[in-house]
Amino acid sequence: MNIDFxxxxxxxxxxxxxxxxxxxxxxxxxxxxxxxxxxxxxxxRWQKILYEQGWAATxxxxxxxxxxxxxTQKYIWANExxxxxxxxxxxxGFKMVAPVIFTYGSEEQKQRFLPDILASNxxxxxxxxxxxxxxxxxxxxxxxxxxxxxxxxNGTKTWTTLGHWADWIFCLVRTGGPxxxxxxxxxxxxxxxxxPGITVSPIMTLGGHHEVNEVHFDNVxxxxxxxxxxxxxxxxxxxxxxxxxxxxxxxVATSKKRLQTLKKLAGDTCDGDTSLLENPAFAQKLAEVEIxxxxxxxxxxxxxxxxxxxxxxxxxxxxxxxxxxxxxQLIDELYMETAGYYGMPFVRxxxxxxxxxxxxxxxxxxxxxxxxxxxxxxxxxxxxxxxQKNIISKWVLGL
Amino acid sequence: xxxxxxEEQQMLQSSVCKFIQQDYDxxxxxxLIDSDTGFSEDNWKLFAELGWxxxxxxxxxxxxxxxxxxxxxxxxxxxRGLVVEPFLASAVLSGGLIxxxxxxxxxxxxxxxxxxxxxxxAFAFAEPQSRFNxxxxxxxxxxxxxxxxxxxxxxxxxxxxxxxxxxxAVRTSGGQHDCEGITLLLIDANTEGVHRQGYATVDxxxxxxxKFNNVxxxxxxxxxxxxxALPVMEQxxxxxxxxxxxxxxxxxxxxxxxxxxxxxxxxxxxxAIGKFxxxxxxxxxxxxxxxxxxxxxxxxxxxxxxxxxxxxxxxxAAKSRIGKAARLVGQEAIxxxxxxxxxxxxxxxxxxxxxxxxxxxxxxTDYHTRRFAGH
Numbered sequence: 001m002n003i004d005f006x007x008x009x010x011x012x013x014x015x016x017x018x019x020x021x022x023x024x025x026x027x028x029x030x031x032x033x034x035x036x037x038x039x040x041x042x043x044x045r046w047q048k049i050l051y052e053q054g055w056a057a058t059x060x061x062x063x064x065x066x067x068x069x070x071x072t073q074k075y076i077w078a079n080e081x082x083x084x085x086x087x088x089x090x091x092x093g094f095k096m097v098a099p100v101i102f103t104y105g106s107e108e109q110k111q112r113f114l115p116d117i118l119a120s121n122x123x124x125x126x127x128x129x130x131x132x133x134x135x136x137x138x139x140x141x142x143x144x145x146x147x148x149x150x151x152x153x154n155g156t157k158t159w160t161t162l163g164h165w166a167d168w169i170f171c172l173v174r175t176g177g178p179x180x181x182x183x184x185x186x187x188x189x190x191x192x193x194x195x196p197g198i199t200v201s202p203i204m205t206l207g208g209h210h211e212v213n214e215v216h217f218d219n220v221x222x223x224x225x226x227x228x229x230x231x232x233x234x235x236x237x238x239x240x241x242x243x244x245x246x247x248x249x250x251x252v253a254t255s256k257k258r259l260q261t262l263k264k265l266a267g268d269t270c271d272g273d274t275s276l277l278e279n280p281a282f283a284q285k286l287a288e289v290e291i292x293x294x295x296x297x298x299x300x301x302x303x304x305x306x307x308x309x310x311x312x313x314x315x316x317x318x319x320x321x322x323x324x325x326x327x328x329q330l331i332d333e334l335y336m337e338t339a340g341y342y343g344m345p346f347v348r349x350x351x352x353x354x355x356x357x358x359x360x361x362x363x364x365x366x367x368x369x370x371x372x373x374x375x376x377x378x379x380x381x382x383x384x385x386x387x388q389k390n391i392i393s394k395w396v397l398g399l
Numbered sequence: 400x401x402x403x404x405x406e407e408q409q410m411l412q413s414s415v416c417k418f419i420q421q422d423y424d425x426x427x428x429x430x431l432i433d434s435d436t437g438f439s440e441d442n443w444k445l446f447a448e449l450g451w452x453x454x455x456x457x458x459x460x461x462x463x464x465x466x467x468x469x470x471x472x473x474x475x476x477x478x479r480g481l482v483v484e485p486f487l488a489s490a491v492l493s494g495g496l497i498x499x500x501x502x503x504x505x506x507x508x509x510x511x512x513x514x515x516x517x518x519x520x521a522f523a524f525a526e527p528q529s530r531f532n533x534x535x536x537x538x539x540x541x542x543x544x545x546x547x548x549x550x551x552x553x554x555x556x557x558x559x560x561x562x563x564x565x566x567x568a569v570r571t572s573g574g575q576h577d578c579e580g581i582t583l584l585l586i587d588a589n590t591e592g593v594h595r596q597g598y599a600t601v602d603x604x605x606x607x608x609x610k611f612n613n614v615x616x617x618x619x620x621x622x623x624x625x626x627x628a629l630p631v632m633e634q635x636x637x638x639x640x641x642x643x644x645x646x647x648x649x650x651x652x653x654x655x656x657x658x659x660x661x662x663x664x665x666x667x668x669x670x671a672i673g674k675f676x677x678x679x680x681x682x683x684x685x686x687x688x689x690x691x692x693x694x695x696x697x698x699x700x701x702x703x704x705x706x707x708x709x710x711x712x713x714x715x716a717a718k719s720r721i722g723k724a725a726r727l728v729g730q731e732a733i734x735x736x737x738x739x740x741x742x743x744x745x746x747x748x749x750x751x752x753x754x755x756x757x758x759x760x761x762x763x764t765d766y767h768t769r770r771f772a773g774h
Contacts, residue, residue, distance in 0.1 A: 001468050002401050003701055072400050287772035291695070291716045298694035305400045316690045323687065393679035397659050397686060
């Protein structure tokens, strides 16, 4: 048993640090560390830098332009990115649709779509959930009716994250008639967003963010060539997508960095005669979260170690999403507690890069409440934590 | 990155596992608990023959290397079997004090006897008022020529009644809470003035209240320097705490799996109760706690052998997290078993009892959370 990095891994870590030091734009790093949402232009700038370096697609095979990194290298990358304040790449292209395309797509589709994802030329969003199909995703109602070489798509997708930035959307649609069993009627389509029949309407979330949208399809004609694999097999492809790239789902590196920042903030925050960090009740809560995160880091390392020795990750990997989001949400609360009164101001314009007025309250602290509000989503998305428990119950415990 | 066991560790694990499966079923354990000594002398001899008593000791001391991972391997299996033989109290805790604090002559004599299974030791550190504070010591040793004269009361001494010799933490100088002035003395259990009141503990182990009334102890029986025992005690208790954590993880694995199996067979309302989502999610929580406990145990075991000063913090992280997990897993196992869970006849209740005492032994969950935060 041994968790020390090898000399090659240590050298890689140095290379990563040097790259981040030299190439990560200071304004992006600053905003990321202050937990202020970035704009599309920021992501584009950073992802193109990664593309130049050949490090944009950490989860793709080398033949398609991926890094081919080992799990340990990915772990090192995630940690250093969190430390330096490098934002995560937007996942919809790189981590969601690309694996489906390179696993199930045709040669033509691979050549057509993958290079533009890699270079961040084309932005994607995900069309899965519908107003009445959330956790029960297979009950979706958006239809695609075949008409010659095209499908005609009608319906509504919702919770479409960054749909307003996207050029393309990957969708699950219903192709079979009512006689076909739910999951066997689902097909995976790639749809260009500039179609006149598509309207994107924003949904404002409780923290005042515009991240998610409703996407309406009104007789949208989609070439059959944009279908992935076979008709009626979309559910299988989507499931692969949902289980792809579980490493990193716990966001351990980000939570570690946030705790480190939080400790400093709490240490600088007065609480009577001492600092908040020395307040026994606060310190106890902080220590409990830190300890649970330490355990989770090793749970993730156990899963990584299994993968790197060529085995499937063990049952421990199934808890990563639940624990990762629970811990992140507890950290959100500790930030709010640290913010005290400065959790109150809701001055959205001061987080814009062009803002030149007087900032109300100290930087990261004033974003703590919006962040808390926004992050309530994490235990709901990607299969709510209750759905995760159903999955563990069935597949791990055999109940 | 590699979390797999070496070939030697795998052999050690399978040898302990085989013993538990073949010779340590619940009925036999129950008989041992009710016996006079509370454990089996024969088992103890077998542990020695199989080399298990050598596991906690370094190669220089004649042992198998004493790595934390080796210790974890053995203790996890002991946890699965709820072993009551005093491996932790005698070999790990008391043996560890000898290995860490004694001079060469003492080590030669005592460690070989320990490893051969010829010697039972107990470490008397706690006092009625001390709770988890290792430096809170009122038991006094006053120098008188070539002897110390010892007076005081040691509380809940694990393996205290079976022990041939007691390692006693006494105060040779300073005030009740001072870190300096604490000394370790090796006292023959039959020395005049030593009074032992042995008893069973709720988890099926044995302990004793030990009182010292003008007990004469030769200066030659001092272990380590006078007044400087606290760091050695802390270091050794940290190692014993890791062993205890491993025992808890083994016990938790057993009990969560037993609970899952039970709910697959127990029917109510015409269904296996494991079909009810309210129960399924509770079992997923048990599973999650167990996995987190295992993860932090591995973290602590790997840190304990690295001499970089982080061991105490790592151990406290593990004890805190595992204590929390032990509470949930134990309580839920009883709850999901329903009525049968609160009976003495079912093994689950015995796992629960051990998982309960483990939460407080060597410092409670909250104590270790605070210790973690303070480092």
